[in-house]
Amino acid sequence: MNVEIAGVGIHPFGRFEGVTNTDMGVHAVRCALAEAGDPPFQAAFCGTAYGGVASGHKVLGAIAKTGVPIVDVEAGCASGGAALQLAAGAIRAGQYECALVFGVEKMPKGIIRSSFFEPWREEGGLAATPAYFALRAQRLLREAGLTKDHLAHVVVKNRRHGVHNPNAMFRKEVTVDEVLASRVVSEPLHLWMLCSPNEGAAAVVLRRGSGSGVTLASARLRSHLPGSVLGEATPLAGIDDADITPPSTLAVDDAYAEAGIGPDDVDVVECQDTDAARELLAYQELRLCAPGDQAKVLVERGDTINPSGGLLSKGEPLGASGLGQVVELVHQLRGEAGPRQVENARVGLAHTVGRGANACCVIVTR
Amino acid sequence: MKAIHDGLFDLNDDGTIDLVGGYSPGSGHYHFPLLDTCPYSGATDIERVTLSRAGALWAWTAVTAAPPGYEGPVPYGFGVVELTRERLHIVTRLVESDPGRLEFGQPMTLVADSLPGEVVTWAFR
Numbered sequence A: 001m002n003v004e005i006a007g008v009g010i011h012p013f014g015r016f017e018g019v020t021n022t023d024m025g026v027h028a029v030r031c032a033l034a035e036a037g038d039p040p041f042q043a044a045f046c047g048t049a050y051g052g053v054a055s056g057h058k059v060l061g062a063i064a065k066t067g068v069p070i071v072d073v074e075a076g077c078a079s080g081g082a083a084l085q086l087a088a089g090a091i092r093a094g095q096y097e098c099a100l101v102f103g104v105e106k107m108p109k110g111i112i113r114s115s116f117f118e119p120w121r122e123e124g125g126l127a128a129t130p131a132y133f134a135l136r137a138q139r140l141l142r143e144a145g146l147t148k149d150h151l152a153h154v155v156v157k158n159r160r161h162g163v164h165n166p167n168a169m170f171r172k173e174v175t176v177d178e179v180l181a182s183r184v185v186s187e188p189l190h191l192w193m194l195c196s197p198n199e200g201a202a203a204v205v206l207r208r209g210s211g212s213g214v215t216l217a218s219a220r221l222r223s224h225l226p227g228s229v230l231g232e233a234t235p236l237a238g239i240d241d242a243d244i245t246p247p248s249t250l251a252v253d254d255a256y257a258e259a260g261i262g263p264d265d266v267d268v269v270e271c272q273d274t275d276a277a278r279e280l281l282a283y284q285e286l287r288l289c290a291p292g293d294q295a296k297v298l299v300e301r302g303d304t305i306n307p308s309g310g311l312l313s314k315g316e317p318l319g320a321s322g323l324g325q326v327v328e329l330v331h332q333l334r335g336e337a338g339p340r341q342v343e344n345a346r347v348g349l350a351h352t353v354g355r356g357a358n359a360c361c362v363i364v365t366r
Numbered sequence B: 001m002k003a004i005h006d007g008l009f010d011l012n013d014d015g016t017i018d019l020v021g022g023y024s025p026g027s028g029h030y031h032f033p034l035l036d037t038c039p040y041s042g043a044t045d046i047e048r049v050t051l052s053r054a055g056a057l058w059a060w061t062a063v064t065a066a067p068p069g070y071e072g073p074v075p076y077g078f079g080v081v082e083l084t085r086e087r088l089h090i091v092t093r094l095v096e097s098d099p100g101r102l103e104f105g106q107p108m109t110l111v112a113d114s115l116p117g118e119v120v121t122w123a124f125r
Helices: A021-035 A055-062 A079-092 A119-123 A129-144 A148-162 A176-181 A247-259 A276-285 A294-304 A310-314 A318-334
Strands: A003-014 A043-047 A070-073 A098-106 A184-186 A199-208 A215-223 A268-270 A347-354 A358-365 B009-011 B017-024 B029-031 B047-050 B054-063 B076-083 B088-094 B107-115 B119-124
Touching: A003 A021, A003 A079, A003 A318, A021 A055, A021 A098, A021 A199, A043 A055, A043 A079, A043 A318, A055 A070, A055 A098, A070 A079, A079 A098, A079 A199, A079 A215, A079 A318, A079 A347, A079 A358, A098 A318, A129 A148, A129 A184, A129 A276, A129 B054, A129 B076, A148 A176, A148 A276, A148 A294, A148 A310, A184 B054, A199 A318, A215 A247, A247 A276, A247 A347, A247 A358, A268 A318, A276 A294, A276 A347, A310 A318, A318 A347, A318 A358, B017 B107, B017 B119, B029 B088, B054 B088, B076 B119
Parallel strands: A043 A070, A043 A098, A268 A347, B088 B119
Antiparallel strands: A003 A199, A003 A215, A098 A199, A215 A358, A347 A358, B009 B017, B017 B029, B017 B047, B054 B076, B054 B107, B076 B088, B107 B119
């Protein structure tokens, strides 16, 4: 059964004093429903990690759209993708004809504090999230033969894309030298190589059928296999992880299989660039290149990866970020992305991965 | 002096510590901290083991600003050490807080490290 994306909406990502999750969610949901022709929907799924109890109910309550089942979904950075998978699966199963999927988030400021860690781990200095990113970055640079310059080039590329995205938080181009001159947070990661946790909302209306021209070919969530010491599950110890398939690869393989396509068919990608190295790691995890060929991808098809500016330009509101990627891909497939437009984009891949571990891959086609 | 958390390590009379882990003969894997189930295979044939103190540096960085809930000194070293005998990768504080002074594979030894409030935790030097 075909599931189409009937409408999308987004509240800009940034910092908005005095604006609530509910306000942002209402904005995004109204846009998406209006694009879809304000259809009746039989269920709603809301992704959020820090939103608190009944975030989705608050949004739909504010526009008198309650009564349908509303499921609030937490899956870390993949919360929006998880919500999308639930909705798409229910439509495919014939349970609903139309479902509303949205994500809302107002992230705490500074280094993300997560209830994931026991208090003693924080006390011992073993819960510094950017430092885990740094260790992973160091291993990637070593194993893929990359340098800090490559990390800086990812930032330069995504910030260049972000200039043209009115929904992005940072809209100024930067240079390699400027990136490398920003302060070191945890070697080899400098401040500008890390995305900013922030606020935002995004919404997608899914419907049985194909009238809109944009199909949700697949949305697949996976968790981690045990063992990797630097995986998003952030254990205190791990075993030799060379043979352990990471959750992003598990998810993308499922998504490729469900959509009946392969990595060579993908025209445009929105991937998790929590930090610059995370984007480069995603290239191999999503099978866009063989391990170690990241530099080539960056040169040859960098302009088709994170055309929205990525999280490095938009910032990362966990519950909304994955759906924000889907909004971008839909604009790309419709040819509505303006100066960000990837020419002749027909197949889009969105990827989020984070705490849990959770990884979600979404494929949209036209 | 008190351990940062029960069960992570033995605090010896001479001030040294030994990390306490588990071994599953069925899976052949060591793990840390000690659990009643092998985190890699689900086997419940766990033997309590004292992990060796010697390893090699596998990844490292420094934390330059205090993360939430942490009141110790900054910067501090942070990394992963591979225990040579157990082939187990341990997330750890590092005594060396200057990443430029460390190298891949260099020998590391477990030491006791102190935090505010007379709290003892583990580190490698």
